[in-house]
Amino acid sequence: MQAGRLPSPGGHAWLVTAAGVLTLTGGVLGAGDLAVLMFLAIQSVNMLFFVRHLAFVAATTRRSTLGGPGAHTMARYWPSVTVLVPCHNEEAVVVAMVSALGRLDYPRHRLQIICVEDGSSDRTGELLDDHAAGTGITVLHRPPGQGGGKSGALNFALTRARGEVVIVFDADHRPHPGVVWRLARHFADPEVGAVQGLCRIHNGSASPIARLVEIDYLAGYLVNESGRHLIYRLPAYGGANCAVRRDLLSSAGGWNEDTVTEDTDLTLRLALRGYQVRYDATAIDEEEAVTTLRHYWRQRYRWARGHQQAWRDFRSAVWRNRRMSFTGKLETTMFLLVFHTPVMAGLGALLLLLWTLGAVRIDPAFDSYMFAFWTLLFLGPFLELGSGLLLSLQTRRNVGILVFFVPMFFVGVALCTKAWIDGLFRRRYTWVKTARSVPGAPGSPSSVVAADSSAAAG
Structure with missing residues (x-):
């Protein structure tokens, strides 16, 4: 029984167009100004999602x-x-x-x-x-x-x-x-x-x-x-x-x-x-x-x-x-973009790395924005995580492990970027079952191997 999935836009015409526009813009403005424009665009997205996170935290801590x-x-x-x-x-x-x-x-x-x-x-x-x-x-x-x-x-x-x-x-x-x-x-x-x-x-x-x-x-x-x-x-x-x-x-x-x-x-x-x-x-x-x-x-x-x-x-x-x-x-658009924002974060991290290495020269006036970029990148998600702990009354038990969300954030950037690239090139992918643990042995891998099978339903 098929559900009639809406067709995805065909081809990669939009990607070729975007690459052409970026190349042309870089040629006119220079690599540094192009980097600043990209950086500001990413910052705008981060700010929008930060406001969204803040609104969710405010709503859930004020009302049941x-x-x-x-x-x-x-x-x-x-x-x-x-x-x-x-x-x-x-x-x-x-x-x-x-x-x-x-x-x-x-x-x-x-x-x-x-x-x-x-x-x-x-x-x-x-x-x-x-x-x-x-x-x-x-x-x-x-x-x-x-x-x-x-x-x-x-x-x-x-x-x-x-x-x-x-x-x-x-x-x-x-x-x-x-x-x-x-x-x-x-x-x-x-x-x-x-x-x-x-x-x-x-x-x-x-x-x-x-x-x-x-x-x-x-x-x-x-x-x-x-x-x-x-x-x-x-x-x-x-x-x-x-x-x-x-x-x-x-x-x-x-x-x-x-x-x-x-x-x-x-x-x-x-x-x-x-x-x-x-x-x-x-x-x-x-x-x-x-x-x-x-x-x-x-x-x-x-x-x-x-x-x-x-x-x-x-x-x-x-x-x-x-x-x-x-x-x-x-809101629906932002909900659909949730697994795209780590891709944009990865692009922002790449710009930061190129700037640090001197490969891209950015106006010194934008130096302070680099700090703001990383602040917004983490502050929104950490607001949600911290509020979740407060609402569940589990702060004392779990707050210390929050620091590990920083490396896990970069894991998320990597997997979302790979998923985006694989989806862009229409690489075949079928259901992957989630592995379970053996009862009575927490954390031990199950004898059931997670298989890349389109018949899996886990």
Whole structure:
């Protein structure tokens, strides 16, 4: 089931044009003045994102987003719900996941739970069959080599879904018992198309990388998602611990199997059709963070490739859309550019290096701006990270590790730049499964190898 992805602009004509304009400008103004113009352009982008970060921090520290708008009016709404969990080579986590699904507190006659074993080569299918037996959980076995990654597995199960609302969890997630109702209640409002809950990391102590991911999630959900929700009513549907109307999903052709970030794709398709995406911080589940730099790179590279693709697919449609306000279009554009800003930061770092080495001579009057550049580059993200810690009351335990976000920032620059170049030259890329850890041995790599397989659904 294909979702009808919007076509990306063909060719590299725009890149050739941009290179020509830069060459011509450099020839007229000189390399130094060209560097200053590029530097000021990057500074302007940094300033815009800094103001955005500051607005999110101010909004989330002043107002609560716990239940979302009108939460008290939705207490009596109990729609039928289908929970979908795609599983590919998940033997390390699948037993804990099934146990958590069995504790979901929702009327059983209105709840359907489907786990999709997606062509696994390990014991995932066997473990699902054994532990789901007698629980009311349906296990579907998708043949190997079907393609489509996580989206393909979800679309395979969607044909069996009976609920008015579809909720998705990943195999490493452990939803809290009340999460289904907390997500589903928002659909009492017919303008709501999807709802995102709060994801927490349960293995933050497994390794320094896992601890950094834990802090990143705190900032992402407690500040970024909350800020987008409070200011613009435009939080992102995050792909797990999230709910969507089944009729909207079906009418759109299901999840997009041509992208590796089906969540961003669906967020944009719903927003362009005029539906709200809400955020509910009381709908909590826990997930596993990657524990090594290698797995971190693979996971974030996938996010970058998919998000950058969404920019190419939807940038024009956003500004042509008549349902969105101007501020909504501006925020959506900035949301789509999130994985492009590290690329611009890398370009700024290159300019700084050339200036330091004397390869590019810049007017001394701009020397002070170099300091401002690096201040803005880090201050916005650190505001979010610090605010996330404050809101979660975990400052004392985690504040010391914030310094490691500086080298991780440059890791982000490198992986986003690689993703941008690979996307520009249309290098083939398919779903990459996130590696899991063996239960009882935090931080140890799973015996399941993360495979570059389009059938993976992790």
